[in-house]
Amino acid sequence: MKLTFLGTGAADWDINAYEPDKEFRRFSAALVNDDLLIDPGPHIFHFARSTGRPEMFDGVRNIIVTHTHADHFCPATVEKLCFGRPCTLWGDRACLRILERTLGPEKAAQIDFRETFVRMPEPYRIDSYAVRPLRSNHATDDSAETTRLYIIEETEPERRILYYGCDSAWIPTESWNVIKTLPVNVLVLEDTCGEPAADDWRIFEHNTIEMLELMLRMFRKYDCFAPDVRYYTSHMARTLHTDHQTLVKKLAPLGVTPAQDGMTITI
Numbered sequence: 001m002k003l004t005f006l007g008t009g010a011a012d013w014d015i016n017a018y019e020p021d022k023e024f025r026r027f028s029a030a031l032v033n034d035d036l037l038i039d040p041g042p043h044i045f046h047f048a049r050s051t052g053r054p055e056m057f058d059g060v061r062n063i064i065v066t067h068t069h070a071d072h073f074c075p076a077t078v079e080k081l082c083f084g085r086p087c088t089l090w091g092d093r094a095c096l097r098i099l100e101r102t103l104g105p106e107k108a109a110q111i112d113f114r115e116t117f118v119r120m121p122e123p124y125r126i127d128s129y130a131v132r133p134l135r136s137n138h139a140t141d142d143s144a145e146t147t148r149l150y151i152i153e154e155t156e157p158e159r160r161i162l163y164y165g166c167d168s169a170w171i172p173t174e175s176w177n178v179i180k181t182l183p184v185n186v187l188v189l190e191d192t193c194g195e196p197a198a199d200d201w202r203i204f205e206h207n208t209i210e211m212l213e214l215m216l217r218m219f220r221k222y223d224c225f226a227p228d229v230r231y232y233t234s235h236m237a238r239t240l241h242t243d244h245q246t247l248v249k250k251l252a253p254l255g256v257t258p259a260q261d262g263m264t265i266t267i
């Protein structure tokens with residue numbers, strides 16, 4: 001299984017400030033292989049254009065949504081990928097409410113939307129993947145929305161498991177109770193708050209480096225996950241981090257690699 005980071009920033013990055021040779025993060029989104037998109041954010045086509053791969057989403061057949069904050073869910077992106085194309089959108093019903101509001105009920109009805117739920121006994125079968133939406137510790141203005149973390153599993157040619165956790169402070173108990181039973185190979189943890197943001201107020205919705213340290217110590221103490229497990233971070237805030245190299249150095253002792261836009265990893 002291959003994962004490409006299309007964006008690794010939090011919501012405070014400004015796409016208008018993008019310069020090709022300057023360090024930059026787009027809003028968080030990722031592509032599993034070439035056909036499963038995690039979060040239809042507003043910057044994914046900018047990524048495709050600026051990396052010279054305008055056709056890179058032609059093969060996307062399914063989209064899963066973590067939550068409907070505007071940096072993760074963009075109706076125009078959904079319209080472009082799903083309208084009149086064989087591409088299914090999977091997520092909380094909040095996605096559909098936004099699509100109905102922004103695109104109109106008629107157009108929204110033509111998008112192949114499948115409502116999914118957390119705490120299901122079995123994962124959802126999405127093409128060749130087994131996908132488990134799990135509750136995240138995060139919230140939007142839609143009081144009926146359940147925000148999500150994801151476990152994405154591929155069984156062929158061998159069993160490989162990805163955890164994708166943007167956005168969430170910690171991991172809620174009910175989700176941890178599932179994650180801890182699985183031999184996860186790669187965890188993408190969110191790190192909105194960097195080194196200059198110790199004791200930040202966002203600890204109730206996002207991770208800080210101190211929180212990552214505690215979680216990683218515990219993962220290792222109890223030998224959680226697969227023997228080859230690797231850890232990455234994404235969703236770094238522009239205003240709560242210094243630069244990428246500083247973060248690389250800060251996370252190296254924890255055995256964690258901060259992702260960058262365009263980074264592709266094999267899971």
Ligand SMILES: [Zn+2]
Pocket residue numbers: 010011028069071072167235
């Ligand atoms: Zn976000």
Ligand SMILES: [Zn+2]
Pocket residue numbers: 067069138167
């Ligand atoms: Zn969010």
